[in-house]
Amino acid sequence: MTAAVIDLGTNTFHLIIARISAAEIEVIYKTNLPVKLGEGKINENLIIPEAFERGLEALKGFNETIKQHDVSIVKAIATSAIRSASNGVDFVKAAKEQAGIAIDVISGDEEAAYIYKGVKATGAITGSALIMDIGGGSTEFILCDSQAVFWKKSYNIGAARLHQAYFNSDPINAPDQAAIVDRIARELTDLKEACALYKPEHLIGSAGAFETFAGMVDGETNIKQVRSAPIEREGYETLSKKLIASSHAEREVMPGLIKLRVDMIVIAAILTNYVLDISGISKMSLSTYDLKMGVLYSLTELERG
Structure with missing residues (x-):
């Protein structure tokens, strides 16, 4: 079909x-x-x-x-x-x-389930992993391996929500950053507990902002041609600092940063940094498959009958 x-x-x-x-x-x-x-x-x-x-x-x-x-x-x-x-x-x-x-x-729970199906189809999940999908309205987290989901949850801390609530300076100043981190910390207390319990070794970012991170860290990676790609951690940290310290005008001319994400990418970097910090994860990857592909793979299961 x-x-x-x-x-x-x-x-x-x-x-x-x-x-x-x-x-x-x-x-x-x-x-x-x-x-x-x-x-x-x-x-x-x-x-x-x-x-x-x-x-x-x-x-x-x-x-x-x-x-x-x-x-x-x-x-x-x-x-x-x-x-x-x-x-x-x-x-x-x-x-x-x-x-x-x-x-x-x-629901947010159904959204997370579809994201897991999409990411799983890439073959990127090789051990204990934390999948992260940063949307505009919500962000989903899935603790899993290639066989099962251990824990999943959707939070109303998407990039657009945080941007509209807290991003009032250019470049973003320390008080605005602190307000965002405080909000994230209050929201993600149970994620922190779940990470301590399941000890994920690998952060897999589902499409969106992570496509930007991967493309900007490794300018030679053609994101449109791959299902998944590693994101070099040191390169990500350098990029993250650059994005957060830059002005809107400076980000507008950065290679690999599309117009829609010029401001949202700052929020995404702050959120990703927090998750890396509380989880202790050192390995990062991109999955170009996300909710859309998860829905398609669900339809494949229907075809199998």
Whole structure:
């Protein structure tokens, strides 16, 4: 069968179309649009009118593309921005009526489960690992090995939420950094306990900011051509310090840093640094497979019957 998966993220809407058999997944089309659904009032749990309309227009375009590919099943998955928004139900209704897209609003726990399936499919999990997926609205953590999930949780500390709440200086100053770290520390107390219990040896970052980290640390890595790639720890630490110390204007011209992540990458670096610190992990990797591929692999399981 041919399947389409739409990931309605807080910052970006993604569309991926693939031919699925019991044996393999062949991606035949993918695109994304910087919808910025969480713009302005994500911490007030509201999709502002401008973002609401951008989201609908993106879905209308996606539906036209889907019609061109003889798709037999469409899975549109909404995560933090829509599930927490007071008008999220209105957006889901409008998407069905105006764009012909039926949206499944999933829980943070379901989101983490899909992320695990996607990352597992890369073969990057070779021992005890901590998977981290930094979204705009939420961040997911999964403690696992290649056979099972030991612990997983989604937290409302996505990059867009933290950015809107605490990023008030340029470059980000020490008080703003301290406020972010304090918020992260209060939120992640049980993650710290879980890491002490399961002792992960490997941090695997799922797509997003980690694609930027990997690409900027190793400029020769073509992220679009790999399922996973190592992120050299010393190189990451140097990059992290540079990103946090830089101004918006300086980051805008850094090679490998896309416009959508010019500010969000600072939050991602602060969050990643904190997780590395509390977990004691020294090994880092990127998985280019994330929730979208996890949904596709779930459909593969259905094909197997």
